[in-house]
Amino acid sequence: MRKLPPGSLGIPIIGQSLGLLRAMRANTAEKWLEERIKKYGPISKLSLFGKPTVFLHGHAANKFIFTSDGSAITTQQTKSIQMILGDRNLLELSGDDHRRVRNALMLFLKPESLKQYVGKMEEEIRKHLEMHWLGKQQVTVLPLMKVLTFNIICSLLFGLERGARRDKLIDCFQQMIEGMCFRNEEDEDVMTEKEILHNVMLVMIAGHDTSSVLITFILRFLANEPSIYEAVLQEQEEISQSKKSGEFLTWEDLAKMKYTWRVAMETLRIVPPVFGGFRKALKDIEYGGYLIPKGWQIFWASSMTQMDNTIYSKPTKFDPNRFEDQASVAPYCFVAFGGGTHMCPGNEFARIETLITIHYLVTRFTWKLCADNSFSRDPMPVPAQGLPVEIMPKKPL
Numbered sequence: 001m002r003k004l005p006p007g008s009l010g011i012p013i014i015g016q017s018l019g020l021l022r023a024m025r026a027n028t029a030e031k032w033l034e035e036r037i038k039k040y041g042p043i044s045k046l047s048l049f050g051k052p053t054v055f056l057h058g059h060a061a062n063k064f065i066f067t068s069d070g071s072a073i074t075t076q077q078t079k080s081i082q083m084i085l086g087d088r089n090l091l092e093l094s095g096d097d098h099r100r101v102r103n104a105l106m107l108f109l110k111p112e113s114l115k116q117y118v119g120k121m122e123e124e125i126r127k128h129l130e131m132h133w134l135g136k137q138q139v140t141v142l143p144l145m146k147v148l149t150f151n152i153i154c155s156l157l158f159g160l161e162r163g164a165r166r167d168k169l170i171d172c173f174q175q176m177i178e179g180m181c182f183r184n185e186e187d188e189d190v191m192t193e194k195e196i197l198h199n200v201m202l203v204m205i206a207g208h209d210t211s212s213v214l215i216t217f218i219l220r221f222l223a224n225e226p227s228i229y230e231a232v233l234q235e236q237e238e239i240s241q242s243k244k245s246g247e248f249l250t251w252e253d254l255a256k257m258k259y260t261w262r263v264a265m266e267t268l269r270i271v272p273p274v275f276g277g278f279r280k281a282l283k284d285i286e287y288g289g290y291l292i293p294k295g296w297q298i299f300w301a302s303s304m305t306q307m308d309n310t311i312y313s314k315p316t317k318f319d320p321n322r323f324e325d326q327a328s329v330a331p332y333c334f335v336a337f338g339g340g341t342h343m344c345p346g347n348e349f350a351r352i353e354t355l356i357t358i359h360y361l362v363t364r365f366t367w368k369l370c371a372d373n374s375f376s377r378d379p380m381p382v383p384a385q386g387l388p389v390e391i392m393p394k395k396p397l
C-alpha cells in the first residue's frame with residue numbers, strides 16, 4: 001500500500017500558505033523550506049493556496065517534474081495568476097495545445113528573430129539612460145529597470161517607429177502574428193483570439209518583471225564585489241573600444257560578453273526571480289516511494305536546488321567562475337529558467353537585454369549602494385528600498 005508523503009496539511013484552506021508568504025516577505029523562504037526538508041526529507045506534503053500539495057526538492061525531483069509526460073503531470077498556476085493572465089496562456093496549456101501556441105511564440109523569440117532586435121533594444125536603453133540616469137545624482141534601480149524592460153518589450157511588440165529597422169522588425173513581428181493567426185489544412189485558425197490575447201499578456205508580464213529583477217541584482221552584486229566589477233568592466237571596455245563613437249552593438253559583440261553572462265547566471269542562481277512553480281498530478285503518481293494523489297498540487301523551488309551545497313560548493317559565495325564551463329553544470333541543477341517543455345522561451349531575449357544594459361551601465365556610470373543588502377520576496381525579489389544608488393557619469397552615452 002503506497003503511503004502519502006510525511007508532513008501535515010495544516011488547518012483547512014489556509015494550510016501553510018501564510019507561513020510561506022510571510023517567510024518570502026522576510027526573505028527566509030529558503031530557510032522555511034530547509035526546515036521542512038530537515039524534518040520530513042525531500043518529499044513532503046503541505047497545503048498551499050487552498051490545495052493539498054506535495055513539495056519536491058532536489059535535481060532528481062526537478063527532472064521528474066520537468067520531463068514527466070503530459071498525461072501524468074500538467075502545469076497549473078495559482079487562481080490569482082490564472083485570473084490575471086487568462087486560462088489559455090502557455091503556462092496553463094499542455095500537450096498539443098501547448099506545442100501549437102509555443103511554436104507560434106517562438107517565431108518571435110527564436111535567435112534568428114532576436115538578432116534583429118539588438119539595435120532596437122539598444123536604442124531603448126540609450127533613450128532610457130538619457131531620460132532617467134543622465135544628470136541625476138541618485139536613482140532607484142528596480143523601478144527604473146521595470147520601466148526599461150517594459151519599454152523594451154512594448155517597443156518590440158507594438159511600438160515600431162518608421163525606418164529601415166522597423167521594416168526588418170515588422171517582418172519578425174508579422175511572422176509571429178501570422179504564426180498565431182495561421183490556418184491549418186482544415187482552414188481553422190491555429191490560435192484563437194483568446195489565446196492570442198492571453199499570450200500577449202503573458203509575454204508582456206513574463207518578459208519584463210523577471211529581467212528587471214535580474215539586472216537590478218547584478219548591479220547590487222557588482223557594487224559589492226569590486227574584483228568581479230573590474231572583470232566585467234574590462235570585458236565591456238574592450239568591446240566599447242573596438243567600436244566607433246555611436247556605433248551599435250552587434251550579435252557578435254554580445255557573443256563576446258561571456259564573463260558578463262556568467263555574472264548574470266550567478267545572480268540568477270543566488271537570487272532567482274522565479275522562486276519556483278506549481279504543477280498538478282493528473283493521476284495517482286508514485287515518486288520516491290510515496291503516493292502523489294490525483295488532483296494534488298506539486299510545488300518545486302529553484303532557489304532550493306541552486307543553494308544546495310551538494311551541488312554548488314560554498315553556495316552563498318558569489319562566484320561567476322562556477323559557470324566557466326557550462327557543460328560541467330549537471331542537468332536540472334540550474335533551473336532559474338525552469339526546464340522541460342515549459343522552460344522559459346524568453347531566456348535568450350532576457351540575455352540580450354541584460355547584456356546590452358550592463359554594457360551601458362558599466363561603461364558610462366559608476367555607482368554606490370545607498371541602502372543595505374537585504375531583500376524580500378513579493379513574490380519576486382525586491383531589494384531594500386528598491387536599490388537606491390548614488391551615480392557618477394564616466395563618459396557621454
Ligand code: HEM
Binds near residue numbers: 344
Ligand atoms: C531573467 C529573466 C527570466 C526568468 C528568470 C524567467 C523565468 C521563467 C521560468 C522559471 C519559467 C517556467 C515556469 C514554469 O515552468 O512553471 C518561465 C516561463 C516563461 N517565460 Fe520566462 N523568464 C525570464 C524572462 C522572460 C522573457 C524576457 C520572456 C519573453 C519575452 C519570457 C516569457 C516566458 C513565457 C512565455 C513562459 C511560459 C513558457 C511555457 O509555459 O511554455 N520570460 N520563465
